[in-house]
Amino acid sequence: MRDRITAFLVLLPSLVAVGIFVYGFIGQNVWVSLSDWGKNPAQALALRPELRFVGLENYRELFTGFVDTRFRQSVVNLIFFTLFFMGGSLGLGLLLAVALDRGPKGEGFFRTVFLFPMALSFVVTGTIWRWLLQPQGGVNVLPTLFGLPPLGFPWLTTRAQVLVFDWNQLPLYTAFVVGLVLLYLGWQAHRAGEGKRRFWSLLSASVLLLWAFTLGRHVQLLPYPEPHGFSLALVGVILAAVWQMSGYTMALYLAGLRGIPVEVLEAAKVDGASEWQTYRHVIFPLLAPITLSAMIVLGHIALKIFDLIFAMAGLDYAPTDVPAIYMYLLAFRGNQFAKGAAIGILLLLLVAVVVIPYLASQLRKEVRR
Amino acid sequence: MRKWLLAIGVALGLSTLAQTGKLEIFSWWAGDEGPALEALIRLYKQKYPGVEVINATVTGGAGVNAKAVLKTRMLGGDPPDTFQVHAGQELIGTWVVADRMEDLTALFKQEGWLQAFPKGLIDLLSYKGGIWSVPVNIHRSNVMWYMPAKLKEWGVTPPKTWAEFLATCQTLKRKGLEAPLALGENWTQQHLWESVALATLGADGWANLWSGKLKFTDPKAVAVWETFGKVLDCANKDAAGLSWQQAVDRVVQGKAAFNIMGDWAAGYMSTTLKLKPGTDFAWAPSPGTSGIFMMLSDSFGLPKGAKNRQNALNWLKLVGSKEGQDAFNPLKGSIAARLDSDPAKYNAYGQSAMKDWKTNRIVGSLVHGAVAPESFMSQFGTVMEIFLQSKNPQAAANAAQAIANQVGLGR
Amino acid sequence: MGRILLYSLLLLATLFFLLPVYLVLLTALKEPAKITLDTVWRWPDPVYWESFKVAWEAFRPKFQNSAVLALSATALSALVGALNGYVLAKWPFRGSNLLFALMLFGMFIPYQSILIPLFQFVKAIGLYGTLWGLILVHVVYGIPIVTLIFKNYYSEIPDELVEAARIDGAGFFGIFRHVVLPLSAPAFVVVAIWQFTQIWNEFLFAVTLTRPESQPITVALAQLAGGEAVKWNLPMAGALLAALPTLLVYIFLGRYFLRGLLAGSVKG
Structure with missing residues (x-):
């Protein structure tokens, strides 16, 4: 019994520390995000600022306020960055893992080469790639070494956007996408014969879609159209991020591929499956948990991305802005601490949506074991 | 007799030799702007050899990075002993209103600075009956730089108005110059904007903008953005990737004809690039602003709670002295804030700026902290982004006015 | 045919991963005046080592800061993690699993969401601007991952071993010292490598919580490269310096590095 108490006491400092540094600070930050810290310049940088409660005002401004258009673009940037960065890293990582799994000569060398960027700081990566992506040097003049004309893509300095949409349409699109996902889930539940899940998925899907097609079309977040889109300056940032992280996915996949029992592959061969069919129907499904x-991991790295962009493009450059950058800029440059805190909380919510279900499922697995 | 000498020695020593400890000077002067600050620090070390000077510089365009770092330190209750700050609203609206600075009026009286500095400048440093920092220099924002030899080659003359500029730009484009105007990263675009705005609105209009008498949404102010948009068409498309020095380099290398930049560009070209002012490179007021001097001033203040207050006060004394200013400014490419500095110590550019400083109409810079509080300034970047993205003058003007209302500009 | 495709793919990928490094070397070895955009890929002539000397002079104090920071924070968090992992794996109590899950969440939070309170807290306890403040922060936010790695590792130690020692009369710490710790070397190596690279490479806390004297090298590098008109030879030489320690760790201890990576993906 004494040992049990000792055990608890040993764990206690860590629990307290995490309690304060994670949960306490989150709570404190929520409070700051509901205050007016930064609105009044006389209080903003006072030694002991007095904060007043203003409710959800900061959040409202971020999403519908006139001057916070930059925040909205940063959210759009974040979504595109996350998608392409995850897609790129997973795709390249899988490709490289499959290649290495086929046992080429010098496998150890290749593995080392593909993985080494993981050891670098994002600041180092950003510094390097900033130099590589100079519009009139670096990557762009590589073709001239072979007598070809230089590339003309201006990388980080471009302001061009593609896939432009109006911010006012955002609730509509969101409802539409979520509705489709729920529809898909309902269909899956139907196939698995889970009546209750099917009912709820289909019900919420139809409510959302119905809303999207009727009322949703008339929602106006802003009194005027505000275009946002995929900022092409992000292409360079995505490239650098994929360069750094695809080795990691390669390592994961390689471990997964090596872990597939030989019998399974043999069985596929006996069944007369072609190589491609084996990958498609046997190997890739087995890798699904690794992909998840x-x-x-990649998703939460993407949502937190800060240092890479700081080093590549600096704080001031809106085309490569993400919320983490904008938060730092607002709080520590513009003195808008409350609004900065609000962005922090929004980021947290985004990450929580991704991570909590995952943690919960992992934990359940653990308990079951 | 010897006793007397000793006593005098001790008395003097109290203020000089006996000074020990540290002095931390916070600024964004590194790289090309470093030598000027170092000259000033050398002077300080001669006077107070016992003091260890910590030169804490944070680099990055016009101090944008430094300001963030300074802010975290001040918030952290860890102020440097003295820090660089633009005279005017950047100082007042950020630090003085938050009650973080010491009043330096006594120092100004003791050193006779009320007479040594021009009254307009003292007004800029004053708020609620106090004077809050010591100006070390005067820079001019509205200057256009060019290489006379190149212009001759191209057969053009420096334009006097923006309309002329746009015409010249077309001529140069026809001669194969892709981007006649060299432009750099984010803040340099705002810098260009303030020159365009000054020309379009005139000195009175410009002042009215900041006192709240002229709205950003007034057709006259909207016109600024229209002209600005046309001027941008003459500039390089990779601006975002260039520092201001790299933009100047373009002009020097003949890849562009003009650059609108503050007169630290003169320091860069003469000190770092070793070009001769007046012959290798030349300047003119930015188009449409002749007779107007858009000024900004770097100054040093004394934060409350400075750990080495006396050392910092001695630093401020040196910063405001004739000796200090004449050591600093010729290297920095700026002119002294004092009225009694020695023209012989300055190069051709400095001498011409001094003349203009005494005869021109003086207005303050937006980008460099003189006329608008930081809360406006930091969000003006967003206005610029709105314009660059949408190219819509009215949208930019609306955004600017919204911010002006929000921060209570002119109130 | 398949082989040719395979090797050209690998070669192409190798180029993609190594060309940036090659360019860094080229640039770092050039005289500043000879660095021009259109000739970036040309071999330096003459080779100019001075940049490394200058960068080293400029970065040495920051390098030392990073070393002190990374080494002490790593040592401390390894110790904390070993104890936590031991408790959670071998002395679980009611609700310990839930507490563990709550702890794990700390690993995923975006630090922006606690930055302002953290900043105020570090200031309030008087550690703002010091290396100690940063060490504390890294140790605390490292707790989840190190606890996870040790817990997973200790779960593999058979409970019978612990039980046997207990019957022999060993207590909580006795078992830890004489049974668990001697088996822990691989876990310590994994944790040490993971934490060392993470802390060495970290930027956000470093840039918000330090002053120039206590800055780690990542902050110095970002500021040097973000500064104006610095010729690129210095940032490149600086980037190599900043990358060197973690690269060495990776090259010599790559196996363990990989294990840390895999552990970082919460393979419960």
Whole structure:
């Protein structure tokens, strides 16, 4: 019994520390995000600022306020960055893992080469790639070494956007996409014969879609159209991020591929499956759980991305802005601490949506074991 | 007799030799702007050899990075002993209103600075009956730089108005110059904007904008954005990737004809690039602003709670002295804030700026902290982004006015 | 045919991963005046080592800061993690699993969401601007991952071993010292490598919580490269310096590095 108490006491400091540094600070930050810290310049940088409660005002401004258009673009940037960065890292990682799994000569060398960027700081990566992506040097003049004309893509300095949409349409699109996902889930539940899940998925899907097609079309977040889109300056940032992280997914996949029992592959061969069919129907499905954990890790790295962009493009450059950058800029440059805190909380919510279900499922697995 | 000498020695020593400890000077002067600050620090070390000077510089365009770092330190209750800050609203609206600075009026009186500095400048440093920092220099924002030899080659003359500029730009484009105007990263675009705005609105209009008498949404102010948009068409498309020095380099290398930049560009070209002012490179007021001097001033203040207050006060004394200013400014490419500095110590550019400083109409810079509080300034970047993205003058003007209302500009 | 495709793919990928490094070397070895955009890929002539000397002079104090920071924070968090992992794996109590899950969440939070309170807290306890403040922060936010790695590792130690020692009369710490710790070397190596690279490479806390004297090298590098008109030879030489320690760790201890990576993906 004494040992049990000792055990608890040993764990206690860590629990307290995490309690304060994670949960306490989150609570404190929520409070700051509901205050007016930064609105009044006399209080903003006072030694002991007095804060007043203003409710959800900061959040409202971020999403519908006139001057916070930059925040909205940063959210759009974040979504595109996350998608392409995850897609790129997973795709390249899988490709490289499959290649290495076929046992080429010098496998150890290749593995080392593909993985080494993981050891670098994002600041180092950003510094390097900033130099590589100079519009009139670096990557762009590589073709001239072979007598070809230089590339003309201006990388980080471009302001061009594609896939432009109006911010006012955002609730509509969101409802539409979520509705489709729920529809898909309902269909899956139907196939699995889970009546209750099917009912709820289909019900919420139809409510959402119905809303999207009727009322949703008339929602106006802003009194005027505000275009946002995929900022092409992000292409360079995505490239650098994929360069750094695809080795990691390669390592994960390689471990997964090596873990597939030989019998399974033999069986596929006996059944007369072609190589492609084996990959498609046997190997890739077995790698799905790895893809899921990689997606979680990459996703939360993407949502937090800060240092890479700081080093590549600096704080001031809106085309490569993400919420983490904008938060730092607002709080520590513009003195808008409350609004900065609000962005922090929004980021937290985004990450929580991804991570909590995952953690919960992992934990359940653990308990079951 | 010897006793007397000793006593005098001790008395003097109290203020000089006996000074020990540290002095941390916070600024964004590194790289090309470093030598000027170092000259000033050398002077300080001669006077107070016992003091260890910590030169804490944070680099990055016009101090944008430094300001963030300074803010975290001030919030952290860890102020440097003295820090660089633009005279005017950047100082007042950020630090003085938050009650973080010491009043330096006594120092100004003791050193006779009320007479040594021009009254307009003292007004800029004053708020609620106090004077809050010591100006070390005067820079001019509205200057256009060019290489006379190149212009001759191209057969053009420096334009006097923006209309002329746009015409010249077309001529140069026809001669194969892709981007006649060299432009750099984010803040340099705002810098260009303030020159365009000054020309379009005139000195009175410009002042009215900041006192709240002229709205950003007034057709006259909207016109600024229209002209600005046309001027941008003459500039390089990779601006975002260039520092201001790299933009100047373009002009020097003949890849562009003009650059609108503050007169630290003169320091860069003469000190770092070793070009001769007046012959290798030349300047003119930015188009449409002749007779107007858009000024900004770097200054040093004394934060409350400075750990080495006396050392910091001695630093401020040196910063405001004739000796200090004449050591600093010729290297920095700026002119002294004092009225009694020695023209012989300055190069051709400095001498011409001094003349203009005494005869021109003086207005303050937006980008460099003189006329608008930081809360406006930091969000003006967003206005610029709105314009660059949408190219819509009215949208930019609306956004600017919204921010002006929000921060209570002119109130 | 398949082989050719395979090797050209690998070669192409190798180029993609190594060309940036090659360019860094080229640039770092050039005289500043000879660095021009259109000739970036040309071999330096003459080779100019001075940049490394200058960068080293400029970065040495920051390098030392990073070293002190990374080494002490790593040592401390390994210790904390070993104890936590031991408790959670071998002395679980009611609700310990839930507490563990709550702890794990700390690993995923975006630090932006606690930055302002953290900043105020570090200031309030008087550690703002010091290396100690940063060490504390890294140790605390490292707790989840190190606890996870040790817990997973200790779960593999058979409970019978612990039980046997207990029957022999060993207590909580006795078992830890004489049974668990001697088996822990691989876990310590994994944790040490993971934490060392993470802390060495970290930027956000470093840039918000330090002053120039206590800055780690990542902050110095970002500021040097973000500064104006610095010729690129210095940032490149600086980037190599900043990358060197973690690269060495990776090259010599790659196996363990990989294990840390895989552990980082919460393979419960």
